[in-house]
Amino acid sequence: MISFDFDYLTPTTMQEAAELFQRLDQEGKSPYYYSGGTELITLGRLNMAYSEAVIDLKNIPECHAHGLSGDFLVQGSALSLTAAEVANFFPFLTSVASQVADHTARGKITIGGNICAAIFYREAVLPYLLVDSTVIIAGNKGITAKKMSDAFKEKIQLKKGEFLVQLLTERKWLNAPFIHIKRRQQWQTGYPLITIAALQAEDGLRVGLSGLCPFPFRSAAVEAALNKKEFNREEKIREALKAMPSPILDDVEGSKEYRLFALRNLLEEILNWQEGGFKLENT
Amino acid sequence: MKTHNLVLRINGEDRQVTVRSADTLLYTLRGRLGLTGSKPGCLNGDCGACTVNVDGWPMKSCLMLAVEAQGKEITTVEGLHDAPIQKAFVEHFAFQCGYCTPGFIMNCHSLVNNHPGADDKKIKEWLESNICRCTGYAEIEAAVKEVLGKKS
Ligand SMILES: Cc1cc2nc3c(=O)[nH]c(=O)nc-3n(C[C@H](O)[C@H](O)[C@H](O)COP(=O)(O)OP(=O)(O)OC[C@H]3O[C@@H](n4cnc5c(N)ncnc54)[C@H](O)[C@@H]3O)c2cc1C
Ligand code: FES
Ligand code: FES
Numbered sequence: 147m148i149s150f151d152f153d154y155l156t157p158t159t160m161q162e163a164a165e166l167f168q169r170l171d172q173e174g175k176s177p178y179y180y181s182g183g184t185e186l187i188t189l190g191r192l193n194m195a196y197s198e199a200v201i202d203l204k205n206i207p208e209c210h211a212h213g214l215s216g217d218f219l220v221q222g223s224a225l226s227l228t229a230a231e232v233a234n235f236f237p238f239l240t241s242v243a244s245q246v247a248d249h250t251a252r253g254k255i256t257i258g259g260n261i262c263a264a265i266f267y268r269e270a271v272l273p274y275l276l277v278d279s280t281v282i283i284a285g286n287k288g289i290t291a292k293k294m295s296d297a298f299k300e301k302i303q304l305k306k307g308e309f310l311v312q313l314l315t316e317r318k319w320l321n322a323p324f325i326h327i328k329r330r331q332q333w334q335t336g337y338p339l340i341t342i343a344a345l346q347a348e349d350g351l352r353v354g355l356s357g358l359c360p361f362p363f364r365s366a367a368v369e370a371a372l373n374k375k376e377f378n379r380e381e382k383i384r385e386a387l388k389a390m391p392s393p394i395l396d397d398v399e400g401s402k403e404y405r406l407f408a409l410r411n412l413l414e415e416i417l418n419w420q421e422g423g424f425k426l427e428n429t
Numbered sequence: 430m431k432t433h434n435l436v437l438r439i440n441g442e443d444r445q446v447t448v449r450s451a452d453t454l455l456y457t458l459r460g461r462l463g464l465t466g467s468k469p470g471c472l473n474g475d476c477g478a479c480t481v482n483v484d485g486w487p488m489k490s491c492l493m494l495a496v497e498a499q500g501k502e503i504t505t506v507e508g509l510h511d512a513p514i515q516k517a518f519v520e521h522f523a524f525q526c527g528y529c530t531p532g533f534i535m536n537c538h539s540l541v542n543n544h545p546g547a548d549d550k551k552i553k554e555w556l557e558s559n560i561c562r563c564t565g566y567a568e569i570e571a572a573v574k575e576v577l578g579k580k581s
Contacts, residue, residue, distance in 0.1 A: 147456060147472075151431045154450035154496050184492050187453060188473050200450065202497070228486075250487040250536060250558035251474050335557045336475070 148190040152178075153199045160208060160284040160311060166201055167307040168286055175199040179309045181209075181224050181259035184251065189264065208282075208311050209258070217317050218280075223258025223310040227270065230257060236315060238273040238324040242343055245328045246270060248335040258310045262302050268362050271298055272326075272343040272354040275364045277319035282312040300361035322346065323424035327415060329408055331399050339400045342412045346424060349373075353416065358405060359391055372413070383413045433496055439464070440508030448495040455479045455490035458505060466506035466531045470560075477559030480532035481505050487539045487558065504538075506531035514538045517572035525563035533559050533569055541576045 153175070157163040163179075170177040178197035180186055181204065189195035203209050209224035212233060219235050227243040231252070234240045246269050247255055260270040274281075274294050281297040283290050285308035294313075297303055302310065328341040338357040345352045350373035356362035371377070371385035387410065396402035419425070431450055436443050439462065446461050455472075458464040458481070470478035472491045479490040482504040509515055514537045517523070524530040533556075540547060540555045547555075552573055556566065 147453075148451035150451065152450050153431055154433070154494070182492075183494065183497070184474060187492055187494070190451070191472060204497075244554075247474070248477075248558040249555050250477060250480060250489050251492065253486055253488060254474075254492050334553075 148187065149193065150190070150196060150198070152197050154202065155199065156202050156205045158205045158207075160206055160289070163201055163203060163206060163309065164284055164286045164307055166199075167309075170199040170201075171307065177201055179203055179262075181262075182226065182254045182256040183259070184255055185259065185263055185265065195264070203258070203309060206311075208284075211312055214317065218314045219317065219320060221257060221313045221315070223261075223312060224256050225258075227252040227255050227257065227260065236273065236320050238277075238319075238322070238326070238343070238345065239270070241324065241326045242272055242341070243270055245326070245338075245341070257313065261298070262304070262310055266301075266360050266362075267337055267341075267356050268301070269328075269338070269341050269356045271302075271362055272341070272356060272364075273324070273345075274298075274313055274315065275354050275362070276324075276343060276345045276352045277315055277322070279316075280314040281310060282314065283308050284311045285309070295364075300363065319345075325416060325419045325424070327412055329412065337399065340405060340408055340412060342409075342416065344416045344419070346420065351416070351420060355409075357399070358394060358409060360393070360395060363391060365389060365391060372417070379414075379417055382417065383410060386413055435495060435499055437462075437495070437498055437503060438501065439503045440505060446495070450494065450496055452495045453491050454481070454488075454493040454495050454498050454503070457495035458490060458503075464505050464507055467535075468528055468531055470528075470532075475560070476529070476532075477536060478529050478532040480535045480559065482535055482539050485539060485542065487536045487555075489558075504535070506534055509534065509538060512538055513576045514541060514572065517575045518569075521568045521572040521575065523564065523568040523572040524561075529559060529561045529563075533561065537569070537573050537576075540573065545577065547573075547577060 167177045175198040177199045180200045180202045204224045209222040211220045211222040231240045231244050279294050281292050323346045326343045329339045341356040343354045354364040367389035368386045372382050394402045468478035470476035474492045481490045483501050
């Protein structure tokens with residue numbers, strides 16, 4: 147049971163949503179963009195999220211766009227993870243999304259909500275980070291487009307009142323070789339100990355991680371170590387481990403030491419996959 | 430608005446109900462409409478005891494606001510009448526205390542309807558959404574496979 151009351155608003159255009167947010171913010175109502183809503187419902191019950199005005203984005207047509215258009219795959223932020231999996235335009239995303247939460251919950255969790263989530267795993271961002279998709283953002287000043295590498299630094303960088311509308315991914319990436327491995331403490335569903343996602347691009351291996359640090363990331367330094375031709379396999383792994391950002395998580399899911407041990411093995415698997423001609427998928 | 434007068438389509442009937450925006454579908458079904466078949470467990474999206482069908486797909490009713498359910502076709506366990514999956518659960522002793530059973534049944538009902546050709550991988554993927562503290566899941570899997578016309 148959520149103990150606080152809120153207005154529930156259902157704008158049908160991007161402009162209406164942005165204007166509502168601005169007005170409600172000025173009225174001191176702590177407006178909240180709502181997509182799948184699973185965070186407001188679960189954290190709200192624990193008094194860890196609060197709002198007096200919930201703006202549901204699901205009735206805005208642009209947030210539901212889904213399909214190939216010209217050189218791009220267009221995906222609306224309000225698409226459920228299940229909808230993205232079933233259509234399977236972007237197999238890398240399908241692989242990552244199909245390991246988030248569980249099948250039933252994925253029918254409610256949305257791509258945009260997962261990328262913008264307060265809970266820091268935000269696993270669905272990994273494929274978009276690695277192919278550097280374009281992010282369409284709406285706000286009071288209109289619509290802007292940014293590369294994911296600029297729009298996401300540990301978390302999505304949005305100004306007050308802005309919201310994520312769409313993700314545009316170049317067609318050329320949709321079938322690039324990828325691997326995605328999710329290690330959990332136990333069971334087959336839910337949050338990761340570590341999730342690693344890798345993609346082979348023309349300029350080399352690209353790697354993203356969730357669950358290692360209190361934010362998901364892609365690191366140029368880690369990729370440089372793994373791609374350095376002069377290094378043997380052991381040197382690549384050693385230098386990649388040194389280049390990891392900090393802090394390394396040390397929590398109930400796993401100690402810092404255990405995470406680093408698991409990470410070493412994951413990097414081995416990624417290099418095996420690369421050397422083996424990209425045969426493994428979705429381990 | 431903080432409260433809403435809704436007409437929800439539940440088990441083939443239009444039901445009028447006044448809800449707070451903050452009321453979950455689970456709370457509304459149980460506390461306002463007397464449909465206590467959907468069970469509260471974790472209230473956090475983890476256990477699946479509250480699973481209903483929304484437009485034919487499984488939904489954890491603790492993860493949905495009642496206001497979001499407007500215009501959708503909701504089926505709770507009370508809306509099933511001798512569905513094949515119910516019979517199969519009885520025949521395979523697919524429950525012990527029974528607390529998780531309505532949620533499992535609604536998830537499995539949607540699975541067999543949406544994927545009549547489901548393979549082992551698909552069945553496992555769907556069943557992972559629900560937790561049973563009593564059985565070993567083998568009986569539940571057998572019940573699903575019987576409805577799918579497969580031997581386990
Ligand atoms: C049982 C369960 C297991 C889970 N397991 C995992 C897991 O293994 N890995 C994982 O990564 N996640 C997992 N999650 C999901 C995660 O914790 C979040 O709850 C979820 O991703 C939020 O998505 P949503 O669509 O429900 O977002 P919402 O609850 O609607 O929103 C989440 C946040 O993003 C903001 N927001 C939403 N949409 C937009 C937008 N378009 N623009 C700007 N801001 C926006 C909201 O204001 C809010 O702050 C799990 C969730 C549950 C319930
Ligand atoms: S009560 Fe809804 S998932 Fe546990
Ligand atoms: S039968 Fe008791 S929890 Fe499943």
